[in-house]
Amino acid sequence: MQHSKFSFHHDLGGLEVLHNIDKKTDFGRHNHSGYTIALVDCGAQRFFRSGAQHLAGKSSLILINAEQVHDCRKACEGVSSYRSMYPTPELFNNLMDCEKNRAPYFSEAVVHNPALAYQLHSLFDTLESPVSKLEKQTQMVRFLTNLCASTGKQVLSDELASVRCRIALAKTYLQDNLFDDISLVDLANLIHMSQFHFVRCFKAQTGLTPHAFQIQHRLNHAKAMLRHGKSISDVASQVGFYDHSHFSRHFKKNMGITPNQYKQAC
Structure with missing residues (x-):
C-alpha cells in the first residue's frame, strides 16, 4: 500500500x-x-x-x-x-x-x-x-x-573551477532576483558567455536549465512561506505560479507530497 x-x-x-x-x-x-x-x-x-x-x-x-x-x-x-x-x-x-x-x-x-x-x-x-x-x-x-x-573532497582543475565560479555567480543572481522576469541575455552577459554556451554550461553544472533552476528555488521559497503559516493560495501567487493546481503539481513532483501535507506536518 x-x-x-x-x-x-x-x-x-x-x-x-x-x-x-x-x-x-x-x-x-x-x-x-x-x-x-x-x-x-x-x-x-x-x-x-x-x-x-x-x-x-x-x-x-x-x-x-x-x-x-x-x-x-x-x-x-x-x-x-x-x-x-x-x-x-x-x-x-x-x-x-x-x-x-x-x-x-x-x-x-x-x-x-x-x-x-x-x-x-x-x-x-x-x-x-x-x-x-x-x-x-x-x-x-x-x-x-x-x-x-568515509568521503573525500573533489579537486577541480583551474578551467573547471573558473566555469563553476561563473555559473555560481549566475545562480546567485537568479536566487537574489527570484521573482523578477530575468532574460537569458541578461544572465549570459552577466558572466560574459554567449547564450548558447551559458545554457550548456549551466545545465552541465546544475543538471537544470536556468528556467528549471528558477522554478526549483521558487518552490524552496514556497516551503519556507508554508512553514510560516501562509495560505497555499497566497504562496502559489506570491512565488510566481499561475494558479493553485500549477503550484501543487510542481510541489508534489519535487517533494512527493502535496503542499497541504507539507503545511500540516510543519
Whole structure:
C-alpha cells in the first residue's frame, strides 16, 4: 500500500524527513537545497545522479549532494520502502563545527556499509520517537561524523573551477532576483558567455536549465512561506505560479507530497 510520511524537526535546525512506502509515482529530475541521505529499507530504488543511473538495494545508503539534480523510481517487484532526510550544509556546520566549513561532497552515489546503515536506521527510529533533543542531536552528529569520515573532497582543475565560479555567480543572481522576469541575455552577459554556451554550461553544472533552476528555488521559497503559516493560495501567487493546481503539481513532483501535507506536518 502506498504511503508517504513527512516530518519537520524544529529541534534539529528544520531537518526534513520523508518516509516513502511502495511509492509507485516516479520523481522527475529535481534538486533540494539540502543533501539527500536515504536508506533503502526493502526492495530497490533506481536514480539518476552525476550523469549516470544508480541502483540501490536493501540496506544501501543513497547520497546526493545539496542542489545536485537527481530523480528516483522504484526498481523492483513487490514492496519497496525507503527513508530519507535532507540536512542543509548549514546544519552540517552547526552540528559538527561552527567555526569550520565541514559540509562534505559525497563522491559516491550508493554506499554499502552495514555499520552506517544500522546507524542511519537507528537515527530514523529515534527521530520518530518522543525522546529528548539531546539524544536526537547526539545520534545525528555521530552518524554525520562517521558518514563524512568515509568521503573525500573533489579537486577541480583551474578551467573547471573558473566555469563553476561563473555559473555560481549566475545562480546567485537568479536566487537574489527570484521573482523578477530575468532574460537569458541578461544572465549570459552577466558572466560574459554567449547564450548558447551559458545554457550548456549551466545545465552541465546544475543538471537544470536556468528556467528549471528558477522554478526549483521558487518552490524552496514556497516551503519556507508554508512553514510560516501562509495560505497555499497566497504562496502559489506570491512565488510566481499561475494558479493553485500549477503550484501543487510542481510541489508534489519535487517533494512527493502535496503542499497541504507539507503545511500540516510543519
